[in-house]
Amino acid sequence: MLKKDIRINATAIWQYLSERGKMSVQEIEELTHYKNSLILLALGWLSKENKVRFSVKNENLYVELSSTPTEIYY
Incomplete structure (x- = not known):
């Protein structure tokens, strides 16, 4: 696994979080099919x-963007 591949996966996950909001790691796994x-x-x-x-929450790890997408771009 190269750093470039990790960055590509991170970008894809960031995009899903931007579109869908808070997600569990399990939800990300089901959506992306990443290990x-x-x-x-x-x-x-x-x-x-x-x-x-x-x-x-309930022993599940959730992740969300630190800022809204508009805050990130401005």
């Missing part, structure tokens, strides 16, 4: 860039 480990690598990338925030 769990690849999702976590991509989320780590997004987290390092301060683009996402995490929460836990």
Whole structure:
């Protein structure tokens, strides 16, 4: 796995979060068909860039964008 591939996956996940809002890691896995480990690598990338925030509910990890898409672009 190359850094470029992780970035590509992170971009795709960011786009889904932008369109759909808060999602569980399981929902992301079902939507993208990425392996769990690849999702976590991509989320780590997004987290390092301060683009996402995490929460836990009923032992499930959820992720959402740190800002609304319009805030990110302006």
